[in-house]
Amino acid sequence: MSNQETYLGDVQDVNGTTVSISLSAESLTGFVYIDGQGYRIGQIGSFIRIPIGFINLFGIISQVGASAVPQSQIENQNLGNRWMTIQLIGEGPKNGLFQRGLSQYPTIGDEVHLVSEKELKNIYGQPEKPYFVKLGHVSNADSIPALVDVNKLVTRHSAVVGTTGSGKSTTVASIMNALSDIERYPSSRVIMLDLHGEYGQALQDRAYIYKIDGDSKSKLKEKKLYIPFWALNFDELCEISFGEFKDEKVKNIVMERVLKFKLDSLKISPRKGASADTLSVDSPIPFSIHQLWYELYVETFGTYCKVKGSKPMDNLAYEKDANGVDLVGDASKGIAPVFKHVETGAGENKIHYLPGSVAIGKQLLLLGTKLRIPRYDFIFKPDPDGWLPEKNGVVKEDLSLLLKNWIGSDRPVTILDLSGVPADILQTTIGALLRLLYEALFWARNLSQGGRHRPLLIVMEEAHIYLNDDSKGMASKIVQRIVKEGRKYGIGAMIVSQRPSEINSTILSQCGTFFALRLSNASDRGHITSAISDNLDGLTSMLPILRTGEAIILGEAVKLPMRTTIEAPPKNRRPDSQDPIIYDEVRMEDSQNPGGWGIDMEPDPNYEELIETWRSQNPKIDKVK
Amino acid sequence: MDMISVDSSNVAAVGYDEDSSTLQVEFNNGGTYQYFDVSVHLFEGLRDADSVGGFLAANIKGSYRYSKV
Numbered sequence: 001m002s003n004q005e006t007y008l009g010d011v012q013d014v015n016g017t018t019v020s021i022s023l024s025a026e027s028l029t030g031f032v033y034i035d036g037q038g039y040r041i042g043q044i045g046s047f048i049r050i051p052i053g054f055i056n057l058f059g060i061i062s063q064v065g066a067s068a069v070p071q072s073q074i075e076n077q078n079l080g081n082r083w084m085t086i087q088l089i090g091e092g093p094k095n096g097l098f099q100r101g102l103s104q105y106p107t108i109g110d111e112v113h114l115v116s117e118k119e120l121k122n123i124y125g126q127p128e129k130p131y132f133v134k135l136g137h138v139s140n141a142d143s144i145p146a147l148v149d150v151n152k153l154v155t156r157h158s159a160v161v162g163t164t165g166s167g168k169s170t171t172v173a174s175i176m177n178a179l180s181d182i183e184r185y186p187s188s189r190v191i192m193l194d195l196h197g198e199y200g201q202a203l204q205d206r207a208y209i210y211k212i213d214g215d216s217k218s219k220l221k222e223k224k225l226y227i228p229f230w231a232l233n234f235d236e237l238c239e240i241s242f243g244e245f246k247d248e249k250v251k252n253i254v255m256e257r258v259l260k261f262k263l264d265s266l267k268i269s270p271r272k273g274a275s276a277d278t279l280s281v282d283s284p285i286p287f288s289i290h291q292l293w294y295e296l297y298v299e300t301f302g303t304y305c306k307v308k309g310s311k312p313m314d315n316l317a318y319e320k321d322a323n324g325v326d327l328v329g330d331a332s333k334g335i336a337p338v339f340k341h342v343e344t345g346a347g348e349n350k351i352h353y354l355p356g357s358v359a360i361g362k363q364l365l366l367l368g369t370k371l372r373i374p375r376y377d378f379i380f381k382p383d384p385d386g387w388l389p390e391k392n393g394v395v396k397e398d399l400s401l402l403l404k405n406w407i408g409s410d411r412p413v414t415i416l417d418l419s420g421v422p423a424d425i426l427q428t429t430i431g432a433l434l435r436l437l438y439e440a441l442f443w444a445r446n447l448s449q450g451g452r453h454r455p456l457l458i459v460m461e462e463a464h465i466y467l468n469d470d471s472k473g474m475a476s477k478i479v480q481r482i483v484k485e486g487r488k489y490g491i492g493a494m495i496v497s498q499r500p501s502e503i504n505s506t507i508l509s510q511c512g513t514f515f516a517l518r519l520s521n522a523s524d525r526g527h528i529t530s531a532i533s534d535n536l537d538g539l540t541s542m543l544p545i546l547r548t549g550e551a552i553i554l555g556e557a558v559k560l561p562m563r564t565t566i567e568a569p570p571k572n573r574r575p576d577s578q579d580p581i582i583y584d585e586v587r588m589e590d591s592q593n594p595g596g597w598g599i600d601m602e603p604d605p606n607y608e609e610l611i612e613t614w615r616s617q618n619p620k621i622d623k624v625k
Numbered sequence: 626m627d628m629i630s631v632d633s634s635n636v637a638a639v640g641y642d643e644d645s646s647t648l649q650v651e652f653n654n655g656g657t658y659q660y661f662d663v664s665v666h667l668f669e670g671l672r673d674a675d676s677v678g679g680f681l682a683a684n685i686k687g688s689y690r691y692s693k694v
Binding site for chain 2: 201218219571572588589590591592593594595599600601602603605606609620621623624625
């Protein structure tokens with residue numbers, strides 16, 4: 001046996017799944033040929049095989065050289081002896097399929113062999129099975145495709161982590177490209193939270209793009225993103241509209257009022273599934289928040305003239321404008337009424353505050369501002385022809401259309417471009433959006449369009465922004481629920497981040513599959529190492545030296561960890577996340593960039609337009625047609 | 626805006642809007658930019674140039690302000 005060319009050495013020490021082997025003198029050349037192909041011996045991360053009777057044990061080399069000598073042997077070893085440390089990962093019958101886990105251990109003296117490409121192919125599985133998608137090939141073995149099991153990838157959640165510029169977006173685009181292959185998966189269902197608008201270009205023919213300032217005439221044919229405020233639950237609504245309530249009593253008053261509005265709306269337009277008995281303040285029933293705000297505003301700030309025999313509400317004391325018209329304001333535009341000041345002097349027209357007003361002046365002023373600012377329109381004025389309720393809560397379109405647009409369209413992917421969401425409500429918006437999807441698919445679990453029968457993959461880009469530890473944010477809460485329970489209801493999460501150490505550790509530890517790209521920061525690496533279930537320190541120590549576009553895929557969706565060269569999607573399907581060009585590498589005549597430090601500046605730089613974009617909170621100036 | 630395909634190593638198509646004197650340039654990588662206040666002569670020069678990339682670099686890049694669209 002030991003005259004086989006694959007022979008490496010013998011097992012000398014077994015400690016749990018860690019095995020030390022000493023290399024044989026024959027393999028000292030460090031380079032062997034098997035079937036005409038050259039193999040370098042003792043490459044960290046490469047595989048070895050230990051035949052025991054009818055089965056083979058497989059392991060990964062994690063350490064090579066002097067420090068791999070077992071503690072007890074240090075005294076007896078001469079310098080220059082060759083040792084390796086191996087992490088055992090699984091076993092398989094000879095010529096059979098590889099499986100994770102071990103049924104027996106090697107013992108001292110067992111032979112250790114190199115794994116040839118032919119055997120590797122057997123380990124990594126067959127590409128014909130339609131539930132495997134190919135993302136690239138195994139590094140160092142170009143002929144072996146890197147296959148990922150879609151079943152496990154979606155339901156057991158996954159994380160894509162890597163430093164900026166390590167090829168993260170390209171990896172995600174590559175995965176999306178594979179999953180949205182209509183011939184293979186005619187009804188795949190993916191929703192992407194795209195914080196920087198990177199993926200529209202990459203997936204334009206496979207995705208519908210929803211954006212806050214979406215322009216249907218633009219190249220990507222973006223549609224407008226709306227998140228109707230009345231679909232939010234009460235906590236989310238408060239956080240987005242009123243801000244914080246210091247006083248529990250005040251909060252309850254607002255809650256009662258919202259409930260009353262929803263009840264009235266339900267009476268006018270009954271909705272299947274909702275009844276007056278089961279209605280709660282969290283039920284997604286349309287009501288007019290403008291009207292609610294207006295009424296509360298009048299009750300809080302209103303003044304009245306005392307007239308005997310009639311109610312204060314009938315004698316509100318409005319200020320008048322120059323034409324003598326009462327300044328009653330306009331609820332639908334968020335314009336507040338103007339009231340006369342209180343007068344308690346000895347004059348005839350005494351003016352008083354309305355009795356029994358509650359102290360929510362601050363919250364109402366805040367909400368009033370938001371009802372007027374255009375950048376909140378996607379929540380508070382969700383499409384006048386669609387989800388914007390009239391005064392009495394009547395809407396033209398129900399939530400069913402919204403969800404159908406998002407997860408029931410004729411294209412497999414929906415990109416929600418959140419690049420225009422105000423930073424102060426980003427967390428809550430994402431939280432609300434995810435909860436909407438979760439609740440809908442959770443309750444519809446028996447239906448053909450529900451989560452169990454048509455599972456949904458939610459891709460969360462730049463997750464460290466809204467899933468961090470210290471926030472009590474809604475996004476973090478709902479994602480924790482998705483990663484813990486989503487599996488049962490067909491909702492899978494894919495967390496994408498360059499800063500895994502800032503992501504809530506519960507969320508990260510629930511991810512079954514990791515696509516770890518280059519990670520140079522030690523704390524990020526530590527976080528990943530502790531989150532993965534495999535005993536594979538050797539592999540994660542490779543993270544800082546991975547090439548761009550190279551990933552270690554490990555976890556449930558792959559048979560065994562593999563160092564993979566991700567195949568970039570075709571040029572026109574790459575994400576638009578390139579760094580700004582400082583100085584183009586090609587000559588100016590050939591450059592496809594109009595700017596950079598290498599090109600003269602225009603003679604009269606226009607900073608009015610620069611301010612215009614800031615004021616309008618829209619990167620597109622008016623002049624652009 | 627109507628775009629006219631051109632044969633060039635870096636530019637895919639050019640277009641012009643006379644009302645607003647806006648020149649639109651689409652590069653081969655898909656990046657599309659609008660240059661503002663460009664005269665129609667310059668657009669015609671660009672469209673008919675032997676080397677569109679060279680004409681763009683010599684007369685328009687660095688001389689006119691632009692916006693990505």
